Amino acid sequence: MKHTPSRATGRPTLAQVAARAGVSQITASRALRSIATVDPQLAIRVHDAAKALAYVPNPAARTLASARSHSILVLVPALSNHLFIETLEAVQDVLRPRGFEVLIGNYHYRQDEEEELIRNYLSFQPCGILLTGFNRSETAAQLLTNAGVPCVYMMELRQEEGIVCVGFSQEAAGAKVADHLLSRGRRKLVFVGAQLDARVLQRRDGYQQAIARAGLSPAIEIMTPEPSSVELGGDLFNQLLAAHPDTDGIFFCNDDLAFGASFEALRKGVAIPERISVVGFNDLPGAGQMVPRLTSVRTPRATIGQQAAASLLKLLDGETPEIPALDLGFELMIRESS
Amino acid sequence: MKHTPSRATGRPTLAQVAARAGVSQITASRALRSIATVDPQLAIRVHDAAKALAYVPNPAARTLASARSHSILVLVPALSNHLFIETLEAVQDVLRPRGFEVLIGNYHYRQDEEEELIRNYLSFQPCGILLTGFNRSETAAQLLTNAGVPCVYMMELRQEEGIVCVGFSQEAAGAKVADHLLSRGRRKLVFVGAQLDARVLQRRDGYQQAIARAGLSPAIEIMTPEPSSVELGGDLFNQLLAAHPDTDGIFFCNDDLAFGASFEALRKGVAIPERISVVGFNDLPGAGQMVPRLTSVRTPRATIGQQAAASLLKLLDGETPEIPALDLGFELMIRESS
DNA sequence: GATTAGTAAGACAGCGCTATCTCAAAGTCG
DNA sequence: CGACTTTGAGATAGCGCTGTCTTACTAATC
Numbered sequence: 001m002k003h004t005p006s007r008a009t010g011r012p013t014l015a016q017v018a019a020r021a022g023v024s025q026i027t028a029s030r031a032l033r034s035i036a037t038v039d040p041q042l043a044i045r046v047h048d049a050a051k052a053l054a055y056v057p058n059p060a061a062r063t064l065a066s067a068r069s070h071s072i073l074v075l076v077p078a079l080s081n082h083l084f085i086e087t088l089e090a091v092q093d094v095l096r097p098r099g100f101e102v103l104i105g106n107y108h109y110r111q112d113e114e115e116e117l118i119r120n121y122l123s124f125q126p127c128g129i130l131l132t133g134f135n136r137s138e139t140a141a142q143l144l145t146n147a148g149v150p151c152v153y154m155m156e157l158r159q160e161e162g163i164v165c166v167g168f169s170q171e172a173a174g175a176k177v178a179d180h181l182l183s184r185g186r187r188k189l190v191f192v193g194a195q196l197d198a199r200v201l202q203r204r205d206g207y208q209q210a211i212a213r214a215g216l217s218p219a220i221e222i223m224t225p226e227p228s229s230v231e232l233g234g235d236l237f238n239q240l241l242a243a244h245p246d247t248d249g250i251f252f253c254n255d256d257l258a259f260g261a262s263f264e265a266l267r268k269g270v271a272i273p274e275r276i277s278v279v280g281f282n283d284l285p286g287a288g289q290m291v292p293r294l295t296s297v298r299t300p301r302a303t304i305g306q307q308a309a310a311s312l313l314k315l316l317d318g319e320t321p322e323i324p325a326l327d328l329g330f331e332l333m334i335r336e337s338s
Numbered sequence: 339m340k341h342t343p344s345r346a347t348g349r350p351t352l353a354q355v356a357a358r359a360g361v362s363q364i365t366a367s368r369a370l371r372s373i374a375t376v377d378p379q380l381a382i383r384v385h386d387a388a389k390a391l392a393y394v395p396n397p398a399a400r401t402l403a404s405a406r407s408h409s410i411l412v413l414v415p416a417l418s419n420h421l422f423i424e425t426l427e428a429v430q431d432v433l434r435p436r437g438f439e440v441l442i443g444n445y446h447y448r449q450d451e452e453e454e455l456i457r458n459y460l461s462f463q464p465c466g467i468l469l470t471g472f473n474r475s476e477t478a479a480q481l482l483t484n485a486g487v488p489c490v491y492m493m494e495l496r497q498e499e500g501i502v503c504v505g506f507s508q509e510a511a512g513a514k515v516a517d518h519l520l521s522r523g524r525r526k527l528v529f530v531g532a533q534l535d536a537r538v539l540q541r542r543d544g545y546q547q548a549i550a551r552a553g554l555s556p557a558i559e560i561m562t563p564e565p566s567s568v569e570l571g572g573d574l575f576n577q578l579l580a581a582h583p584d585t586d587g588i589f590f591c592n593d594d595l596a597f598g599a600s601f602e603a604l605r606k607g608v609a610i611p612e613r614i615s616v617v618g619f620n621d622l623p624g625a626g627q628m629v630p631r632l633t634s635v636r637t638p639r640a641t642i643g644q645q646a647a648a649s650l651l652k653l654l655d656g657e658t659p660e661i662p663a664l665d666l667g668f669e670l671m672i673r674e675s676s
Numbered sequence: 677g678a679t680t681a682g683t684a685a686g687a688c689a690g691c692g693c694t695a696t697c698t699c700a701a702a703g704t705c706g
Numbered sequence: 707c708g709a710c711t712t713t714g715a716g717a718t719a720g721c722g723c724t725g726t727c728t729t730a731c732t733a734a735t736c
Contacts, residue, residue: 059398060397060462064402069398079423079426085418085423092444104442124397125347231624260624267629285418285594286569288569289569291605
């Protein structure tokens with residue numbers, strides 16, 4: 001008798017399931033993968049056998065044999081912004097129950113890091129990729145194309161043949177904020193931006209365009225590539241007050257900046273909204289509790305994650321989503337700060 | 339001539355690297371894995387060949403052949419608390435450069451979900467697991483033991499043979515807060531807790547014990563199993579004021595609760611710290627910018643992630659960390675709110 | 677009733693890598 | 707100097723699964 005090979009995992013294998021069900025291994029494989037060409041009766045026998053043995057497929061073997069994993073890569077520019085956390089959670093909620101493994105890559109808003117992550121993670125042969133926005137290096141884009149892995153883009157929209165994306169119009173959101181501030185009689189408008197990724201710039205553009213449409217001179221721009229934070233918001237606010245004391249309306253590209261500014265305003269006795277109206281972006285947790293309660297644009301980040309995952313599943317099934325560029329809109333939450 | 343099998347990945351394989359280096363496949367394998375028994379000269383030849391071919395190992399094949407992946411599972415109770423994000427980032431920063439794939443599991447503070455995640459992810463044969471705390475279901479613990487995968491526990495400490503953990507004493511942190519409030523002359527102390535996971539309760543215990551040591555009657559406890567949030571903090575604060583108007587010191591188990599309470603205090607004109615001293619926990623971003631600036635316990639969550647990952651790497655190398663239960667301490671950041 | 681088409685099940689051969697065993701060459705010792 | 711250990715490299719045999727080709731059968735067609 002040959003001894004049992006020591007390097008076996010010890011877990012039941014497909015062969016054992018097949019033996020127990022009295023079918024061939026390949027039939028068991030097909031039955032468990034719900035492939036149509038298996039007799040329903042046999043399929044039931046196989047499933048029963050699998051359950052009885054507590055069989056769990058070996059993903060490595062499956063990936064090796066099929067040259068395609070069941071893992072899905074999600075690339076986000078940051079985890080520190082709560083926004084992306086909600087998107088990730090939604091993505092996981094859709095994909096994990098369907099048996100997919102979700103790999104999370106954080107590229108810290110750096111193109112080179114994103115490229116590196118793509119390069120590394122492609123070696124895992126993911127069966128699909130969820131990406132944030134369209135702004136990436138040529139090489140990264142090329143790697144994705146060459147890999148031939150289905151991709152769905154999140155957050156931004158682009159109407160283009162073969163591109164599947166889920167998001168909302170960052171420009172429209174920026175414009176909406178401008179219109180709102182203008183409707184409140186504000187005329188000395190400012191845009192405060194940090195991080196300066198593509199989406200921040202799109203919001204800025206929409207904001208400025210709306211101001212231009214109203215026949216006013218462009219908003220002053222206070223911008224820094226530093227990562228957005230509460231502390232930075234306070235600093236930029238102080239800087240702004242010193243340089244442009246007559247400012248009467250500010251659009252912060254992210255809520256945390258607005259939070260920091262609000263704190264400084266309280267400290268300095270700058271009346272919000274009486275003297276300056278303040279609007280944030282993303283409606284992060286706490287915006288509605290701030291003093292004063294912060295007006296902000298509520299973005300559908302969870303729904304974006306959910307729908308992006310759903311679209312990717314469609315692509316994996318060989319279908320095309322009926323709406324390739326899905327616009328989920330946004331909502332301006334008008335509160336006390338404006 | 340036999341046709342090239344269509345299901346090949348198309349990527350260069352180890353066999354090609356070996357051929358190019360003029361060695362056998364297994365020697366190439368050993369060279370690339372830096373196994374000592376390979377002649378340095380040969381090893382260099384192999385590495386050159388690999389570089390020339392842009393060879394990337396196939397993780398699935400590796401996992402299948404060795405019955406052990408290069409992925410490490412990290413289980414955290416939540417992503418919504420910024421605390422764990424920082425831990426995760428630190429873990430990734432240590433493990434990714436070493437070639438490990440980091441799998442993130444979020445169990446939403448639910449034991450059943452954690453158990454399910456462990457069950458699922460064990461099928462990926464992770465080579466190590468990082469866990470949060472010690473509080474989990476019997477079954478989950480059993481699964482981990484049976485799997486024989488090295489584990490490192492984060493956040494809490496336990497001196498026990500065979501347990502490797504990195505964290506700090508939650509009790510000591512709670513006690514420190516109590517001592518601080520007492521040193522400020524506060525006598526009507528309150529503990530406000532949400533989520534009520536094991537660590538919150540440990541902080542509470544340390545807090546109460548320090549109060550008892552000072553010979554005072556126990557702090558009033560306002561506790562709810564709801565998830566911690568800014569909004570909830572405001573609600574609990576209002577509730578507390580109504581029920582115990584003479585309160586003069588509050589310890590919130592997490593900063594977001596303290597944030598919400600501070601906002602409500604501003605709104606209601608309750609003077610912090612004159613009438614009530616407030617202390618938070620974790621020193622989350624923004625705590626130092628609050629109005630008033632929030633006193634909080636700064637927890638070493640990033641270092642915990644880093645050291646936990648380092649300890650796990652040691653375990654994977656067959657070594658034991660010199661300090662199995664690594665206490666990284668904490669720091670009370672005394673600011674305006676107390 | 678013979679031929680064709682269609683379908684379900686199986687045989688076979690890997691996917692790309694590593695564990696294990698084997699063997700030759702070099703080094704060690706009394 | 708021969709027997710014995712050590713060491714480096716290769717041969718072999720899978721890991722557990724799925725793609726592809728084949729075969730056995732049933733149903734459909736004239």
